[in-house]
Amino acid sequence: MIWYQKMFKPLEAITRTGFLVSLTSYIVFWLADVVQPGFVSRYFSVHIFLLATVVFGILWSMVLEEYEQRPLIHILLAITFGVVLAVLTWGLAADLGVYRVPLVLLTALTPMILYALMRDSR
Amino acid sequence: MIFLTRFIQFFLVAIPLTVMVWLVNLWFVPSGVFVVEHEVGTSSAFIEELKPETRVTDVYENEQDEMVQAIKQDPAFFFLHPHREEFFDQVVFDVWFQNKALPIVELGGLAGVNPETYTLYPLHNRLIDESTWNRIDEGGLVLLQREETYGSLADFFADPPSRDEVAVYRTSFDVPYRIEEYQPTTSIQTIDASLRGHHEFKTYIKNETLSFVFNYMDMNREEGEDVVQVIVFNEQNQPVAEARAGDDGNASDDAVVGYGLKELQLTAYSLPEGVYKVVMNTTRDVFFRTIQTPQQKVVFLNTLFIGDEIGYREPSQGTTLYTESKRLRFQTRHAQGIQTITAGEQKLDIAQPYEWYTLTLTSEGLESVVLPTGDVETVTEGTFSFSPSQYFNPDPVSLNAYTTIEQLGVDYVLAQYQSPRQEGDWLVATVPFDVADLYEEDQTWKFSFSTPLIEELGAELLIHRIDTWFNHY
Known part of the structure; x- marks a missing residue:
């Protein structure tokens, strides 16, 4: 077995940090604005962080040379997004009556389904 | 790296x-202070632009490159959206404006709905600012004297002149009103007019029981419960008596009158001599058809809504009012309310619904105003009675936009007023509102500019900035 030391790549580190920070910020600020309407949007658009996420995401993909799989993290993220989507859908679909529960279940499972499809297509 | x-x-x-x-x-x-600086024409999440568009001009740049918006009709208003309305105790505005022609400009905060009531504060009173009388400014009060008699407001309050000599503006003059020759009687007087919704009146009590019997109908034309509450306030504005009646059990808008005429009795014994204010607090579904009282003096304040008499008596009998006010405004909300109002030799056509019509009376003293079919709202800065003998004027004469100080025939004007300061070409008035006095709906407060005579004079009020301080104590 040959051990290689991971090479430090400054651009990749910066763009990865930018992407993760922007994405986390977008989620946190957006949720803060949902919980307390106007908390963020009175002063600036929360979508600035989404724009930053997209920009850093593109830059990161351009400088990324090696991709390390972390399936456990992916699954955890998919479950987290599923829960968030389910909660949001439950709140928004109050008028849908009997369709509310199946719709919530479907949205809860959507991130896992998408993740499974993306993994199988490789 | x-x-x-x-x-x-x-x-x-x-x-x-x-x-x-x-x-x-x-x-x-x-810090307890949150500041929102706002120049007209710039977007803000806290303060909206002046509305409605039909009463204000578009925002434009003046020669000094300053953004300006002109108010051309009365009233123009704006909405304020505090981010924590329950947290703040006070809202203070700095209004930057130019006013070349209007005698009085005020800013009002919406304090209640059904009917809409505003707490008004002066921005600019040119009658006071341009008066040549001797002027004393102390602690937010202004005293104008025809001849210099008092050296300070303390001297004025220590030895006040008689009520007839003083006019007031946005303040009270605490010399009690008394009718020396007044004698109580036991004969009952009946006010036979349909009064719709909230009203306020004043009455005089001397060695007698305060007694009013209200006969009313709950017409159930609008959704919601229709509770009737009548409260009596003494000269210190303290409640001293109350009568209350619940809803008729029909909270719908089906216009079904289940119980016909209902009765509410208001009685208060052993009240000391003085002027008492009675507030008839209820919804627009409640029509007071008659009021019976042994009290000889009864004057209604500022607003009368003479309701229609559908389902009570037809044809509607209308009413006759008596007032010393010289400027009255009328509006009907129904085609059936179109009529010709008569005041002495003068006639005023109420030609269409939802249009305000102004009647300017020229005669001195008490004048009768005949509303032949009712169903009309009447607004004035003054009082009304339903018979000449009931009329009295318990409040000191009030300075308003429709008179001059000389016309009031007084020697003193006492006002709660601070003249605006000059900032370049602009006057800047500071106006404080207590949040407790503001009506809030959907995290929004409404403020309205009061600019009487703006259309008659062809004048305009230019607004440049409205800066806001939200204060928490």
Whole structure:
């Protein structure tokens, strides 16, 4: 077995940090604005962080040379997004009556389904 | 290289953290003061533009490159959206304006709905500012004297002149009103007019029981419960008696009158001599058909809504009012309310619904105003009675936009007023509102500019900035 030391790549580190920070910020600020309407949007658009996420995401993909799989993290993220989507859908679909529960279940499972499809297509 | 990379990563993480700290600071307002500076024409999440568009001009740039918006009709208003309306105790405006022609400009905060009532504060009173009388400014009060008699407001209050000599503006003059020759009687007088919804009146009591019997109908034309509450306030504005009746059990808008005429009795014994204010607090579904009382003096304040008499008696009998006010405004909301109002030799056509019509009376003293079919709202800065003998004027004469100080025939004017300061070409008035006095709906407060005579004079009020301080004590 040959051990290689991971090479430090400054651009990749910066763009990865930018992407993760922007994405986390977008989620946190957006949720803060949902919980307390106007908390963020009175002063600036929360979508600035989404724009930053997209920009850093593109830059990161351009400088990324090696991709390390972390399936456990992916699954955890998919479950987290599923829960968030389910909660949001439950709140928004109050008028849908009997369709509310199946719709919530479907949205809860959507991130896992998408993740499974993306993994199988490789 | 690693250090630089780590520094940039730290910087990227620090940006949203700093923004979050900034937002939390804005939300919790640890200093207790939150300031919103607003120039007309700029968008703001806190303050909306002046409305309605039919009463204001578009925003434009003047020769000094300042943004300006002109109010051309009365009233123009704006909405304020505080981010924590329950947190703040006071809202203070700095209004930057120019006023070349209007005698009085005020800013009002919406204090209640059904009917809409405003708490008004002066922005600019040119009658006071341009008066040549001797002027004393102390503690937010102004005293104008035809001849210099008092050296200070303390002297004035220590030895006040008689009520007839004083006019007031946005303040009270605490010399009690008394009718020396007044004798109580036991004969009952009946006010036979349909009064719709909330009303206020004043009466005089001397060695007698305050007694009113209200006969009313709950017409159930609008959704919601229709509770009737009548409260009596003494000269210190303290409640001293109350009568209350619940809803008829029909909270719908089906216009079904289940119980016909209902009766509410208001009685208060052993009241000391003085003027008492009675507030008839209810919804627009309630029509007071008659009021019976042994009290000889009864004057209604500022607003009368003479209701239709559908389902009570037809044809509607209308009513006759008596007033010393010289400017009255009328509006009907129904085609059936179109009529010709008569005041002495003068006639005024109420030609269409939802249009305000102004009647200017020219005769001196008490004048009768005949409303032949009712169903009309009447507004004035003064009082009304339903018979000449019931009329009295318990309040000192009031300075308003439709008179001059000389016309009031007084020697003193006492006002709660602070003249606006000059900032370049602009006058800046500071106006404070207690949040407790403001009606809030959907995190919104409404403020309205009162600009009487603006259309008659062809004048305009130019607004440049409205800066707001939200204060928490």
